[in-house]
Amino acid sequence: MKNEPGGRLERLFDLARRAKDEPSPREEGFESRVLARVREERERKRAWSSWAWRLAPLLLALVVFLGLWNYVSYPVSPPDLYAAISGGGEEEQFVHLWTGE
Amino acid sequence: MGASHEGRPDEGLIRMVLSGDDEAFGELVRRHKRMVFGIAGRYARNASEIEDICQEIFLKAYRDLGGYRREAPFAHWLGRIAVRTCYDALRKRRREERDVSFESLSFPPSSSDPEKDLSPEEAREILASAMERLAPDERLVVTMLELEERTVREIAELTGWSEGNVKVRAHRARKALKRILEGDDEK
Numbered sequence: 197m198k199n200e201p202g203g204r205l206e207r208l209f210d211l212a213r214r215a216k217d218e219p220s221p222r223e224e225g226f227e228s229r230v231l232a233r234v235r236e237e238r239e240r241k242r243a244w245s246s247w248a249w250r251l252a253p254l255l256l257a258l259v260v261f262l263g264l265w266n267y268v269s270y271p272v273s274p275p276d277l278y279a280a281i282s283g284g285g286e287e288e289q290f291v292h293l294w295t296g297e
Numbered sequence: 298m299g300a301s302h303e304g305r306p307d308e309g310l311i312r313m314v315l316s317g318d319d320e321a322f323g324e325l326v327r328r329h330k331r332m333v334f335g336i337a338g339r340y341a342r343n344a345s346e347i348e349d350i351c352q353e354i355f356l357k358a359y360r361d362l363g364g365y366r367r368e369a370p371f372a373h374w375l376g377r378i379a380v381r382t383c384y385d386a387l388r389k390r391r392r393e394e395r396d397v398s399f400e401s402l403s404f405p406p407s408s409s410d411p412e413k414d415l416s417p418e419e420a421r422e423i424l425a426s427a428m429e430r431l432a433p434d435e436r437l438v439v440t441m442l443e444l445e446e447r448t449v450r451e452i453a454e455l456t457g458w459s460e461g462n463v464k465v466r467a468h469r470a471r472k473a474l475k476r477i478l479e480g481d482d483e484k
Contacts, residue, residue, distance in 0.1 A: 204478055205471065205474055205475055205478060207420075208415075208420045208423060208424050208478075209424070209443045209444065211415055211416075211417045211419075211420030211421075212417060212420040212421040212424050212444055213417075213443075213444060213446065214417040215416075215417035215418050215420065215421040216417075217335050217338065219331065219334070220334050220338065220344060220347055220348075221344070222334070222344050222345075222347060222348045222351075223330055223331070223334055226326065226330050226348075226351065227323045227324075227326040227327045227330065228323070229348075229352065230322075230323070230326050230352055230355045230356070230359075231319055231320075231322065231323050231326075233352060233356060234319060234322065234356065234359055235319065237356070
């Protein structure tokens, strides 16, 4: 049995189960460190949301400015593309008809 | 932590945390840290890794506390988070150290009867070294089944895998461990 890997495994498990779980020295003051991280995370979130709120008017102004700039730069709407294409075709057909080409 | 928190049940503390009382969360951590350190200690390699995993577990618990439904005791809910966080840590470690050579793992000097004079701590160390070579899911299952002596159903609840899946993984893990202990793994 001793040399069988299965038996060996069982013996190892059996022994290992008897090993005591010693408290880790890191448990000392652990809750304070966790709370510090919780607060740090909350502060980071708060900083992000306050920046987002501060940036909101700026973004709004940018959108308005771009809209106005677009309106001022292109006051007349461009000609209708379909009309331009079909208009050109009619003219071509008219030339074909009269020239006989 | 404040004395006013000490006698309160977990549910009362959770309500206080949700209404913004951090100290109540500190009390929850103080109460359950032993259990969480016990779980993380089976998968981490050193004290600093245990600390990192445990902090991650409690931070996740803090973030998800609003989702705790009180259907099971808080310790069960926290245990589930702990097991999943340990599994994630194992997978992350596996990705980082894809080529851990078997020779680099430390085993106590072998003799003709290797387990004859082993202490429980040494046996645990040998198993931990051998389990470093298992896939994360196999290691998780075999640890919970053989060292923590949990039932298949409990493991299924903690991991979210089906019972059949847990059995298959346990079978695979034991087979792989036997092979590792035989020393045939490198063939």
